[in-house]
Amino acid sequence: MDFTFENELAGKIALVTGGSKGTGKAIAERLMKAGATVISTARNKPEDETTGTHFIAADLSKPDGTQKVINQVLDTFGHLDILINNMGGSETPGGGFAVLSDQDWESSIQTNFLAPVRLDRGFLPGMIKRGEGVIIHIASIQAKLPLYDSTLPYAAAKAALVNYSKSLSNEVSPRGVRVLTVSPGWIMTTASSRMMERIAGSSGSTAEQAANGVMEALGGIPFGRPAWPQEVAELVGFLVSPRAAYLTGTDYVIDGGTIPTV
Structure with missing residues (x-):
């Protein structure tokens, strides 16, 4: 069979968490264009749900939410070929370590780290049994460039996710x-705009000033702008495809040149 961008994922079942908006929605649409059957999850069903996706409403920051998704996917489709752990985000206040409570830390760790861990644990046995599957963890350059004054718990959780992802690859790649x-x-994305508003509110600045502050904290973006969700989705679409069959255990940075080191 000749693979094209339109059919290279034909017959594959894919789950995209946080797939109702922003980058997750763009990824879901990209995988559907490649022929995959796509399931998306979010806390609430979106008003403009992506046509053709199967939606499961669940709060993945809680163990019963992840188990609900695992059960429904396996009961309905029998197995999962592609897992995109995209859900994540920061809802913690700006202001550095002193304003952060235990709940702020726990919430970020549950959402950005433990939710992917639980989903991997639920779907990996089936993938290993079949000897094939792809898991993508959407992390962040904040794992290497943390913004301590605004998203410290988020950055720490994403650093944990990157480390865990590499270790998991070492364990399961030999099994396909x-x-x-x-x-x-x-x-x-809309979420990034809300983050700018939160930073502005805590610092008494404008959203534009907050955005400039984030740019400065990151050391600038040589490309001159943030990424569009579709650009991240295109990278993910390649990585889950047969064209990337030898790629595993690697962290792919897509940041317009932000990280200043090789």
Whole structure:
């Protein structure tokens, strides 16, 4: 069979967490264009749900939410070929370590780290049994460039995710399952706009000033702008495809040149 971008994922079942908006929605749409059957999850069903996806409403920051998704996917489709652990985000206040409570830390760790761990644990046995599968962890360049004044728990959780992803790859790649990390820089989404508003509110500045502050904290973006969700989705689409069959255990940074080291 000749693979094209339109059919290279034909017959594959894919789950995209946080797939109702932003980067997750763009990834879901990209995988569907390649022929995959796509399931997306979020806390609430979106008003403009992506046509053709199967939606499961669940709060993945809680163990019963992840188990609900695992059960429904396996009961309905029998197995999973592609898992995109995209859900994540920061809802903690700006202001550095002193303003952060235990709940702030626990919430970030549950959402950005433990939710992917639980989903991997639920779907990996089936992938290993079949001797094939792909898991993508969407991390962040904040794993290497943390913004201590605004998203410290988020950055710490993403650093844990990158480390875990590499270790998991070492364990399961010999059994046919590829595990990869994608670490975007700043992506232009609604969530990023809300983060700017939160930073502005805590610092008494404007959203534009907050955005400039984030740019400065990151050391600038040589490309001159944040990424678009579709650009991240295109990288993910390649990594889960047969064209990337030898790629595993690697963290792919997509940041417009933000990280200043090789």
